[in-house]
Amino acid sequence: MAIFRYTAKDFDAKTFTGKMTANDQSVVVDELRKRKLIIISIQEEKKVAFFSSAAFEKSAKIKVEDVILFARQMATMVDAGIPILQTVDALHEQTTNPSFRKVLGAVRDDIRLGSGLSSAFAKHPKVFDNLFVNMIRVGETGGVLTKVLDRLSSYMEKSDRLKRKVTSALVYPAVIVSMAMIVTLFLLVKVVPVFSTIYASFDRKLPAMTQILVDVSNALKNNFILIVLVIGGITVALSAYQRTVKGAYHIDGLKLKMPVFGDLLKKVAVSRFCRTLAVLLQSGVPILEGLDIVRKTIGNVVLEKVIEGVIENVREGESIADPLSRSQVFPSMVTKMISVGEQSGQLDKMLVKVADFFDDQVDVAVDTLTSLIEPFIIGFLGIVIGFIVVALFMPIISMTQMIG
Numbered sequence: 001m002a003i004f005r006y007t008a009k010d011f012d013a014k015t016f017t018g019k020m021t022a023n024d025q026s027v028v029v030d031e032l033r034k035r036k037l038i039i040i041s042i043q044e045e046k047k048v049a050f051f052s053s054a055a056f057e058k059s060a061k062i063k064v065e066d067v068i069l070f071a072r073q074m075a076t077m078v079d080a081g082i083p084i085l086q087t088v089d090a091l092h093e094q095t096t097n098p099s100f101r102k103v104l105g106a107v108r109d110d111i112r113l114g115s116g117l118s119s120a121f122a123k124h125p126k127v128f129d130n131l132f133v134n135m136i137r138v139g140e141t142g143g144v145l146t147k148v149l150d151r152l153s154s155y156m157e158k159s160d161r162l163k164r165k166v167t168s169a170l171v172y173p174a175v176i177v178s179m180a181m182i183v184t185l186f187l188l189v190k191v192v193p194v195f196s197t198i199y200a201s202f203d204r205k206l207p208a209m210t211q212i213l214v215d216v217s218n219a220l221k222n223n224f225i226l227i228v229l230v231i232g233g234i235t236v237a238l239s240a241y242q243r244t245v246k247g248a249y250h251i252d253g254l255k256l257k258m259p260v261f262g263d264l265l266k267k268v269a270v271s272r273f274c275r276t277l278a279v280l281l282q283s284g285v286p287i288l289e290g291l292d293i294v295r296k297t298i299g300n301v302v303l304e305k306v307i308e309g310v311i312e313n314v315r316e317g318e319s320i321a322d323p324l325s326r327s328q329v330f331p332s333m334v335t336k337m338i339s340v341g342e343q344s345g346q347l348d349k350m351l352v353k354v355a356d357f358f359d360d361q362v363d364v365a366v367d368t369l370t371s372l373i374e375p376f377i378i379g380f381l382g383i384v385i386g387f388i389v390v391a392l393f394m395p396i397i398s399m400t401q402m403i404g
Contacts, residue, residue, distance in 0.1 A: 004028045004044050008037035015040075018109040035113050062100045062127050068156045070095075070104075075149035085111050103127050116140060131276065131293050138283045148283050155279045159272065162359060166268050169366040170261070173373045180381045187388050189224065192217035195392050207398065209391040245301075252301040256329070260372075264365045269303050270334055271358035278351035288314060303329060320347075 006028060007017050016037060020028050025042055032039055070091055077087040088111060092104035103124050110120035118137035121128040128136075132152060139148030196214045199206055206214065220227070241247035256262045256269075273294055280290035288311060295307040306327040313323040321339035324330045334354055341350025 004042050006032060006042045007040040008032050009040060010037055016109065016112060018106065037113075062097060062103070064156065064160045066095070066097050066100045067127065067132075068153050068160065070100075071149050071153035071156065075146050075153065078149065079146040084117055088117075100127070117145075130296050131280070134285060134289070134293055135280065135283050138285055142284055144284075151279050151283060155275060158275065158359070162268060162271060162362060165362060165366050166264065169264065169369050172370060173377060176374070176377045180377065180384070183381075184384055184388075185220075187385070188213075188217045188220050192388070192392065193221060199395050202395070202399070204395070204399075207391075207394045209387070210394050213388060213391040248301045249305070252303075256300070256302060260369060264362065264369065265300075266329075267358050267361050267365060269298060269300055270330060271355045271362065273298060273303070273307075273330075274334070274351040274358070275355035278348045278355060281348040281351070287320075291320075306330075 004020050004025060005017070006020060007015065009015050020031065025044070028042055029039065073091055074087055077090065078084070082090075085108065088104060088108045092101060092108050095101040095104055106123070107117075107120040110123065111117065116137075118133050118140055121136055122133045125133075135148050135152050136145070139145035142148075192213060196217065199210070199214075238251075242251050256266050258265075276294045276297060277290055280293060281287065285293070291307060291311050291314065295304050295311070298304055298307060306324070306329050309327065310320055310323045314320060319339065319342050321335045321342060324338065325332065325335040337350050337354050338347065341347035344350075
């Protein structure tokens with residue numbers, strides 16, 4: 001695939017420039033002719049060196065905050081009566097992220113050529129996901145684009161906030177454990193061998209603790225490369241297994257069953273399911289289509305399978321609550337509240353209440369997890385370091401007592 005830069009005019013002599021990805025130039029020509037444009041020039045872009053500024057700009061990451069701000073600003077401008085094309089053009093000009101600026105430029109060009117807003121967004125799935133595109137499509141067809149953009153940006157803000165909380169809860173202990181392991185490895189590989197050499201010159205039998213420490217240090221030092229290769233091999237194998245359908249299902253299932261962390265991840269998934277479905281229903285997306293969108297954005301294969309079953313049951317005329325309760329993945333409180341929402345005709349409001357409740361539960365779980373893990377890790381690290389220090393100095397203490 002290559003990238004072609006083109007310049008063309010329409011029958012009103014208005015000039016259009018842009019880029020198109022295609023296998024060869026003939027594909028670009030056919031596409032431009034379908035758009036009823038007169039081709040001025042087509043040039044293939046040369047590949048940019050990896051360390052050039054252009055390559056850096058291309059690889060710049062588009063953050064969720066960029067998309068949220070874009071949705072907020074777009075809602076304000078559309079509500080003020082500014083046409084879509086002028087709105088996207090203005091937001092494109094003021095965007096500081098080079099990658100996002102490029103995406104918005106492509107969206108603007110597509111709109112100029114007669115494409116709908118949702119269709120233009122759909123060409124960039126890595127930036128605007130299925131949920132975003134479908135809600136924009138509903139807003140376009142229903143004439144409620146401003147409301148949809150407001151709901152969408154609010155939803156994205158809450159989802160991003162929830163994600164940050166969970167990430168902080170998982171990253172903090174991982175960093176502490178990693179630092180503890182690095183310190184322990186340094187002591188075993190660098191410090192213990194120095195003491196071991198000194199003790200070998202004493203020609204005396206070492207205490208049991210010291211001998212165990214020396215044996216562990218020697219085994220680690222002599223087989224360090226082998227241990228690293230084994231750990232690396234296991235990591236690669238697990239990663240490859242997770243990319244398979246069966247592997248993803250098993251690993252995601254294990255994540256939900258993990259002590260402490262599994263309960264946290266389940267609460268996050270329930271909150272995400274309820275809030276996403278609520279926003280879609282409030283925006284006028286049909287229930288089956290909404291469930292299918294939620295299935296694709298839930299982020300866990302086990303829950304994805306559950307939602308697939310729900311879709312089939314709903315298609316056959318059953319309620320949402322019954323198959324969810326049979327899955328034994330969603331808490332009974334959730335399924336009962338969803339059942340009440342279905343019976344009262346206020347499913348979207350009930351889903352929002354459930355999502356808010358589980359957001360609060362996630363806050364409590366994160367605080368509890370942090371308060372529990374920190375003293376546990378500090379205690380564990382103290383025991384390990386204490387064992388190493390005591391084992392290292394026991395021979396010296398023994399010799400001092402013998403001399404005394």
